[in-house]
Amino acid sequence: MSVIPNSPTLVAEENIEKIRAVVEIAPRVHRVILEKKDRLPLQGEMFENDKGHQIVLKQKLGDGAMGHVFLTEVDGRSVAVKTEKHSTAMLPMEIKVLLITMRENCKHFCRIYDYGNVRREYNYMIISLLGRDLYRLRSEMPTRSFSINTTTKIALETLEAIEELHSIGYLSRDVKPSNFAPGLRDFKEHKTIFMFDFGLAKKYVDRENRKLKSRGEVGWRGTVRYGSLNAHKRLDLGRRDDLECWFYMLVEMHVGEVPWRFLTDRAAVGKAKIHAREEGRANFFFKLPKQFDTILQMIDSYAFETRPEYRQIKKLINEIRAENNCPNHIHWDWQTDESQYSELTEAVSVMSDMAILAEQGATNVTDRG
Numbered sequence: 216m217s218v219i220p221n222s223p224t225l226v227a228e229e230n231i232e233k234i235r236a237v238v239e240i241a242p243r244v245h246r247v248i249l250e251k252k253d254r255l256p257l258q259g260e261m262f263e264n265d266k267g268h269q270i271v272l273k274q275k276l277g278d279g280a281m282g283h284v285f286l287t288e289v290d291g292r293s294v295a296v297k298t299e300k301h302s303t304a305m306l307p308m309e310i311k312v313l314l315i316t317m318r319e320n321c322k323h324f325c326r327i328y329d330y331g332n333v334r335r336e337y338n339y340m341i342i343s344l345l346g347r348d349l350y351r352l353r354s355e356m357p358t359r360s361f362s363i364n365t366t367t368k369i370a371l372e373t374l375e376a377i378e379e380l381h382s383i384g385y386l387s388r389d390v391k392p393s394n395f396a397p398g399l400r401d402f403k404e405h406k407t408i409f410m411f412d413f414g415l416a417k418k419y420v421d422r423e424n425r426k427l428k429s430r431g432e433v434g435w436r437g438t439v440r441y442g443s444l445n446a447h448k449r450l451d452l453g454r455r456d457d458l459e460c461w462f463y464m465l466v467e468m469h470v471g472e473v474p475w476r477f478l479t480d481r482a483a484v485g486k487a488k489i490h491a492r493e494e495g496r497a498n499f500f501f502k503l504p505k506q507f508d509t510i511l512q513m514i515d516s517y518a519f520e521t522r523p524e525y526r527q528i529k530k531l532i533n534e535i536r537a538e539n540n541c542p543n544h545i546h547w548d549w550q551t552d553e554s555q556y557s558e559l560t561e562a563v564s565v566m567s568d569m570a571i572l573a574e575q576g577a578t579n580v581t582d583r584g
């Protein structure tokens with residue numbers, strides 16, 4: 216049978232080819248457009264939220280691995296806005312955690328005022344404004360360390376924060392000084408240390424509140440300097456690992472450094488952490504009250520599923536406070552003349568984020584799960 220040019224069948228087939236080509240190209244084009252739009256907002260930018268508020272992204276309070284945190288004002292109140300590229304998709308976990316901590320009236324977590332995305336370009340959440348984080352505050356001390364009074368008070372506050380997070384069924388997996396900050400005096404929250412940054416948070420219980428089993432080897436997550444030995448072994452992390460990070464953080468705060476401060480290689484840092492428990496133990500604990508040794512022994516004795524003995528650890532810290540005649544009322548080392556310490560500008564740091572990243576190392580988010 217001869218084929219008649221431009222017969223209805225042939226035209227239709229041509230069209231199908233065209234349609235097929237468009238269908239194949241379309242997702243690519245769409246992705247390119249989306250990728251172009253997928254971005255971080257700039258300082259000074261403005262957007263309108265669902266409630267009709269004009270949100271102006273003022274000073275940058277911090278920029279981390281995945282996004283920027285800005286200062287803004289909503290209804291005359293200074294607040295913080297954390298942003299990330301739309302595709303990053305780590306904020307939904309943070310929002311989930313903050314909504315639960317708010318529902319459960321947890322004390323050590325920011326209030327979440329609003330969240331959403333701007334034209335699918337970037338995601339945002341508006342949360343309580345805090346003071347400078349503990350990493351910056353320590354770096355700004357002339358000695359680069361905190362007194363035993365401030366260190367032990369921070370220990371109690373941050374342990375309570377971690378216990379609250381665990382009590383709602385979540386792990387942080389990134390406990391470190393730059394993820395804690397005191398509240399502001401202006402809001403009468405300066406006596407409380409808040410925990411934030413739940414980009415790596417993970418549920419460790421199932422729907423029926425049963426503890427999940429260890430998944431074995433899962434890859435590295437968290438920050439090398441504060442990572443637990445299990446993280447170095449790429450093992451699944453549990454509540455005990457959050458406490459191990461917390462412990463390294465406290466040592467650094469009081470001594471001014473951890474022995475592996477200048478090491479960047481993960482394996483070398485892991486070795487140094489083992490050395491600090493064995494031959495290097497006396498040296499590691501030299502400048503610390505004896506209770507620190509007991510606390511590390513407790514943490515090291517916990518298995519993946521063990522519920523840490525928060526109360527006993529708090530008791531040991533209070534013992535240190537009693538032995539050192541620490542006063543009951545809070546006076547943080549960073550607090551200068553009380554009458555002057557009230558500026559909201561206190562929240563804006565003098566230490567650049569690049570300097571912090573270079574020093575402390577970034578959170579590793581490549582192996583999520």
Ligand SMILES: Nc1ncnc2c1ncn2[C@@H]1O[C@H](COP(=O)(O)OP(=O)(O)O)[C@@H](O)[C@H]1O
Pocket residue numbers: 276277278279280281282284295297325342343344345346347348393394411412413414562
């Ligand atoms: N609510 C807040 N108030 C003031 N500063 C904040 C607030 N949240 C974060 N920051 C600052 O921004 C930095 C980065 O925020 P964070 O939530 O830790 O994000 P990242 O995932 O980038 O580490 C923090 O270390 C802190 O200095």
Ligand SMILES: [Mg+2]
Pocket residue numbers: 279393394412
């Ligand atoms: Mg952080």
